[in-house]
Amino acid sequence: MSAIDLSPALSDAVATRFARRRLLSLGIPALVLAYLVYAAISFDLAGLAGRARMDNASVLLSDFWLHKTHVTRQNRTGALSVAIDGEAKGTYPADRLPDWIARDGQTTTIDLGDGHLVTYLPGGARYDVPDYGVIDIREGADGVQLTAPQPLPDWINASDTRVSVTTDAGRFAYTRAKAETFRYQPGWALFFFALDSPFHYMSWPQIAASALWGDRVDPSMPNIVAMAQDFWNNPMWRHGDVIWAMFETVLMAFLGTFGAALIALPLGFMAARNMMPFGPLRFALRRVFDFIRGVDGLIWTIVLARAFGPGPMTGSLAIMLTDTGSFGKMFSEAFENIDEKQVEGIRSTGANGLQRARFGVLPQVMPVLLSQVLYFLESNTRGATVIGAIVGGGIGLLLTQAIQTQKDWEDVAYYMVLIVLTVMAMDSLSGWLRRKLIMGE
Amino acid sequence: DEIKQFNIGIMGGENARDRMTSNECYRAAIEAELGVPVKIFTPADYDGVIQGLLGGTLDMAWLGASGYAKIYLTDPNAVVPVLTKQNMDGSTGYYAFGFARKDSGITSVEQAKGKSFAFADPNSTSGYLVPGAELTEKFGKLEDFFSEVRFSGGHEQSIVAVANGDVAAGVTWADGLGEWEDGYNSGAFRKAADAGLIDMNDLVQIWQSKLIPEGPMVVRNVLPQDVKDKITKLTADLHETDKACAYGVAHGEAKDFVPVTHAEYEGVVAARKLQESNS
Amino acid sequence: MLEVRNVTRVFGSRAAVDNISFAIDRPAFVGIIGRSGAGKSTFLRMLNRLTDASAGQMLVDGRDVLALRGADRRAWQSQCAMIFQQFNLVPRMDVASNVLHGLLNRRSTLATMFNLWPRTDIERALQILDRLGIAEQAPKRAEALSGGQQQRVAIARALMQDPRIILADEPIASLDPMNAQIVMDTLKRINVEDGRMVIANLHTLDTARRYCDRVIGMRDGRIVFDGTPEQLSTGVARDIYGADAGFNEAATSTAIPTDHEPDRSYADRMLA
């Protein structure tokens, strides 16, 4: 390369520019990093690591898709009940126990699988744990007595009033009042048909056959209707209530969003500089929009709850209120960015204000407004979940409470799947509508 | 004048679906009695029910004593207390219990000094108001005595939070009858233990409050007198007519529902007024 | 018919139109020429009442249209159609609807809001479009049309108004020479056949010479020439445009330079 003498000023100038840019491109990441470090300290990230309970995480993850069956004997009466998740509506009828439970007079044998065997005996119980030995419990005068290979491992928790054993196969607990065994099995139990439904005891091919040509289980209706009813009224999962709640949530979002759009349309006109010559009103409207937007929907929900009480209408009114603020602002901005030529063309024919708005303004802003509204519809479906939790309606209430009780994780999973599917469906629906309504008039 | 529908508010404590289920029989009975549609609402927190009663959108609810006091202090004429729960032993009260994990070594409130402490809900009588007032009286400002005072959001959450070790100690309610290992005869411990949420072996009791009056069932004051009477009678007779239903409504075993008046709650109202000022 | 008396329009401290007066007594084709900023558009917009005048009167059959307010003003606007350089149509609506907008002032607001037009109106709109040779475009969106076609839609809207006066503000400035000629020919035909007065702002001398019965020259808001096209000498033009001796008239021309025949015959075919 031929060395041509460059003007040193130029080369310096360029070098300085590079130095400055280098400072910037190192400085910005450094600043971000410094901020994150500050945040990590102020959020006590280090302490969190100690507090985090990974066993909870595994409980949660497994409970998402596991169910447990409680096998309980009231020691005083000897009554045995087998119930899914310990709930009354999940209780097996005494004559139709699952095949891993065997009853023989006073003795009940529970096969937890993998060689784990629990036996309820009169006045005590026994648990055979493979590779460990037999845990034997007797009721004595002064409490429960435990006989087991020593030393006791930490998965056995014993006092003289209570013994509990936790293994991979299940959980077992004994007090003077009752003996209880929990067996964990994969799947959402009784998701389709609960124990009170005759269809629970059929296999899938049997169900299909019975739906198509089987004898009527209930003489008053075809089997397929009976199945639908049993599914819909499933007392464990209450699909009917859940779907209703989901529907209520979507309804809140729908009413709130479109109601707000209808209200914000005229208000937006009045708040647009080029539509509203009267300044003070415009200014006042803008501040009103700012105010109702700044107060979150949740606060509005609480304010409205006094007047309208709990329920979906209150939720949709709260969404409507917040979105009126957002739409008012966005619509008025859209109106201010219109092409004035079209309005002028309409004006020159002697059209009045309404007609100018209808023909000069609406056709050009409609696509923008519509796509904003549809975008909000989708995000409000999510928002309605939260509002529903406060206002006592919809899937949000079911979900937050199921989480807060911290035991119905399979319900939580069910609701979450439903919500995600619904929001995704709303997303595609609004995308489809947007394409349909905006691309082709 | 006539009423067109009748709305019942049910406070938190269980998940919404279970609350609906355990009160369904009660709802049906009232509907049959009044001949108008009856609906149950289960807002996420105490405040939802209270606002509903104040605003007149809910006609009746079972409240905690503190919740009643809050309504009374906001608007003395909004509701009247009519019934309360009578426990198996004939008492019409219960206790707040302080508790901690057994393996934490804490056996009294003094030992929990400088550790974190959980109340249930600011509107809860046994979960905050009474224990808050009593402990403050004994140990001074609780924010200074404990390292952190937190509201878990409900009794169930307090128990789980302590059992999980998220907080060192907390309070919740129980009737104080029966055995600790079973979580007493009724109360939040019993529910949690029955549900398999906790193992009572893991917890110890560290404190017990004075007797707290059971919360009242209130009806809105402006309801027609005959409606109030019908509801009161139906509920008062529930233990005689439908035992299983009464169990669900009373959140567990109870002897009966018995009449009550505002006078029984003046103490709680006073405690609440006191707490207000030292917030 | 039209008498303009001492009309002035001030923007800020500058007078865009400065005390102009003239009268037109028959439905003539009047051209207004002048360089950019001379006040041509402002004058037309005042006559159409899109812009308010600062002072003066414009009498149409003895009535001062500048004094009209509210519904009267809109009624006047409907009698005085305006054609814009950028067409000013509603691009997302179809051509026929755009033409029907010419009737907005005559039909009830409620019906028009829902786009409900009587069948006879629609038929008339289609007839007008047919007259201008673009009836097949009626169902298309206005934005799908070429510039020349859009301007003819704008003229159709103006005709739909059944106006007494048609104002055209540089109607051919955004068009290519071919389309420009079609549009100007159309305006001329309307002027001659229907006997409607046309006042057009033009930015080229040759167009003015070719189509106008009378030419008004403006400069800095004042009228500096008012006469027949024949009187429009290069010297006068220099005066109007404020150009120096190097002024070359061809520089302002947009006419198709040589052989006009094929275009004209095409235009005639289109307008037949």
Place this chain on the structure above:
Amino acid sequence: MLEVRNVTRVFGSRAAVDNISFAIDRPAFVGIIGRSGAGKSTFLRMLNRLTDASAGQMLVDGRDVLALRGADRRAWQSQCAMIFQQFNLVPRMDVASNVLHGLLNRRSTLATMFNLWPRTDIERALQILDRLGIAEQAPKRAEALSGGQQQRVAIARALMQDPRIILADEPIASLDPMNAQIVMDTLKRINVEDGRMVIANLHTLDTARRYCDRVIGMRDGRIVFDGTPEQLSTGVARDIYGADAGFNEAATSTAIPTDHEPDRSYADRMLA
């Protein structure tokens, strides 16, 4: 140096490049001509590995560059610079940075992402820009430059790569004749002075005749001509372009028709 063996590229069911083979044994200036769609771009893009070949080999000093993967492929790209019709610079970045991009493959990714260029690199970039006569533009954004200047920036980026081969895909198609000449002269100079091979797609015969040592004609993905510019008769051209007897060579010409002198002297001044 470069040997192309039976290279084919199929898009869908059509072969854009259909089994072509040829060899170049010295750093010549090779022009590829052919009408639109003949497969010229596809061939260059395969050699630069922007597009994968369907079959065949391209040997550079005995190594098949079509078989390279990952980092090897990128290393080869850095030795084989490409100049595009649309320049393909980063418009929002300054000229010097664009030139430095030629080094991206040789410097660590992290350092380049944080703009950490050694001062010697920056100076070399400036020298190259100076050699191409646009050093003063170094601090400007690429998008602020004229087309011809942008193409010279692209050439500078190519030189920064210190490549063995420079590929140019219709480098002057978006330029006016003046700038086209400067760019072609520059490429020729690099070819002659630095001894780098240049392969350029050209869409005009006269450019090919004027600058190339060897011309390859493509039609429908096949090589239909391979020889010296002198062998490129009008008959051959007709063959390449698939034109009928009415083929008029001038129609493809972009050269400045008459007197070349002032341009040439200007170009010389610029490149001095």
Place this chain on the structure above:
Amino acid sequence: MPDSAIPATSRPDMAATSHAYFELLRRRRLYGGILLILFVALMVSGFRLAESRNAGGFIDGLPMLLAFPAEVVAEAWEKRAALPGIFIEHFPSLIETLNIAAVSTLLGGIAAMILALLSTRGLARWPRLTGLFRRLMDMFRAIPEIVIALLLIYILGGGPVPAVIAISLHTAGALGKLFSEAAENADRKPVEGLSSVGATWSQQMWLGVIPQVAPNWLSYALLRFEINVRASAILGFVGEGGIGYDLKIAMQWGMGRYDQVVGIFLLLFMAIVLIDRLSDHLRNRLVKG
């Protein structure tokens, strides 16, 4: 001038044209009418359904609308002297809320950048996996923040971290979609140019795409920050830290602490409005140049 001044010089195909247009018009009116009726019916029946499932009716409730705010404001007004003290007391909570929002916008934004580039047709590192990354973003967007936060509280205990994770995930999904739409419209020529010199994928993206889309991306991120401030306050309301939690505690107590409610609310509200204004201003400058 009468209508008949227009000569009826219709050409023969005029009748067909006019017929076709009327046919079109009829169809358009029919569809428009059906759509309108459908929409009105949905709105009306939806509202009536919602009202019937509500505890209180719409008309009955209207007169009560101001009862609660009046109660709150009246008490706060009485104790207005305490307001500055309340502001100071709760300011640290506000900072925590803002920190949560800022950190999640940063983390979510960075994740969104990567996800967006990975899922943009023509830019993706692994073109076959674009669909996967898109679905991933859809999922992130679909799950309400509150759900993730509540689940994480169970595992991580309370505090700001669950909120940060929850909001970050949502932000990654929401911004990712917007970012990818902007990247889709970016000019491909610079990328190809960089690719031709042997640049790696990250160099191509960093130098060829990001400078083009940066103004748009920044503007979206600012908007998101504004939204996240609100989200972080709301998460506080359902049980995390920050100013939302303070507000809930005060609100739940009710009468007697309404001065706190108003004070905290004003603090939060002013912060939101301030950020809203600032981001509006910055965004306008970014997009306009």
